Amino acid sequence: MIVLGIETSCDETSVALVEDNTVIANLVYSQIQIHKKFGGVVPEIAAREHLKKLPILFSELINQTNINIEKIDGIAVTKGPGLIGALLVGVSFAKGLALRYKKPLVGINHIIGHVYANYIAYPELKPPYIVLMVSGGHTLILKVEENNSVTILGRSVDDAVGEAFDKIARLLGLGYPGGPEIDKISKNGNPNAFNFPKPKMYDPDYNFSFSGLKTAVLYEIKRLIKNGYNENNLPIADLAASAQEVMIDVLLHKVTKAARDNNLKNIVLAGGVAANSRLREKIRALSEEFNFYIPPLEYCSDNAAMIARAGLERIKSGENDGLNFEPVPNFFEMMST
Structure with a gap:
């Protein structure tokens, strides 16, 4: 099963194609240099950059992988939490593709996406x-x-x-x-x-x-x-x-x-700070008591591969959110859906 992932929750624009636990391609455009002079992410600028870069990245993804978009099994897009303007760009783009190619579409919780980054590196990982x-x-x-x-x-x-x-x-x-x-x-x-x-x-x-x-x-x-x-x-x-x-x-x-x-013995790390070298070093001292799962560095920060991997589970189960769902920027509202 091949799923297209789209991530635009904050200041990374990303698209990816994932087949089961294998990442076919994961393209990420970071806006760090743009926001650096402000000392933080400016939401309006972030949304504009997503709007500009997302179609370009998508075309590059298709050209690099030479995959016919009509052959994919579904589309997964970050639904929230995140910046509302940034989320709207990704969700709108994903809806357009789902409508054009008649593909199932699922909106993914960004937090859960980070968790699923571990499944790419550790296919054997299972809850609890x-x-x-x-x-x-x-x-x-x-x-x-x-x-x-x-x-x-x-x-x-x-x-x-x-x-x-x-x-x-x-x-x-x-x-x-x-x-x-x-x-x-x-x-x-x-x-x-x-x-x-x-x-x-x-x-x-x-x-x-x-x-x-x-x-x-x-x-x-x-x-x-x-x-x-x-x-x-x-x-x-x-x-x-x-x-x-x-x-x-x-x-x-x-x-x-x-x-x-x-x-429980299994502890999963997720999110950008999971890339911290001192955190990874100190975890080693605890490895006799716990099994730590840490995503590869390229999947710690925001990326579409983790969104596609999380979406793959839902699409495989026959789920389809259709075209009527909206982005949910609020964390607690998103976690309750």
């Missing part, structure tokens, strides 16, 4: 398992049951971890997006140089809070400057490494607690 979803927009702990039903066990009550990376990177004078910048510079820093707080780490629930960490970094910078440092000689690598260590320690403590409490 715990998911640690870590991205710029979401930090979640999910439980996926044997019937594929999903329960939210924990979430960030303020900033998502990727958002915290961005804000801390801005405080340190690093570039956008903050996650890769902090990951890179932290390799030269001491993760124990600063004793930053670990918010909610030992609370009985599975929720997260990262906004206070950003404030702690800000106060530490002010303290250093008061004690003789200036903005040009701050120990940036140590500050970055120490903040990163706190975030990773909290993430791993919470997700392993959730796995233990639910008597």
Whole structure:
């Protein structure tokens, strides 16, 4: 079964063709360079870029793969959550193709798409398992049951971890997006140089809070400057490494607690922050107790291959959302559908 995937939830435009667990092609156009000067994604600009690039990427996909679009089995498109203007571009394009070629169309939950990125690398993966979803927009702990039903066990009550990376990177004078910048510079820093707080780490629930960490970094910078440092000689690598260590320690403590409490050994990582090298390194120390599933780097950030792979399951089951569904930008509304 071959499924076309379309992803336009934020600032990556992507199209892909997936056959069962094999990615035939996955094309991604990133808008990072466009939004970098603003220090974050500008929704209107993102939507315009999707509108401009999506038809071009689709034509390139067909030319590269030489696949007759009439021969595919269905189309999967990100329905939400995400930026409403960006989502509308992808959903409208997918509806046009479904109408033109008379193909079944399914709207995919972007969060679930990230989970299914793991099925591309690990076809043997089967529920039940715990998911640690870590991205710029979401930090979640999910439980996926044997019937594929999903329960939210924990979430960030303020900033998502990727958002915290961005804000801390801005405080340190690093570039956008903050996650890769902090990951890179932290390799030269001491993760124990600063004793930053670990918010909610030992609370009985599975929720997260990262906004206070950003404030702690800000106060530490002010303290250093008061004690003789200036903005040009701050120990940036140590500050970055120490903040990163706190975030990773909290993430791993919470997700392993959730796995233990639910008597599960399998933990699935999903989302852009799953690409963090320190997170991957610290997971190795837990590999005797848990089985970690981590998507390949190219499937951590937003991409259409994961959307196609998630859609393949629904299309294989005979599902078809038709042409009447609308994008759902809100996370909680999307998770309830």
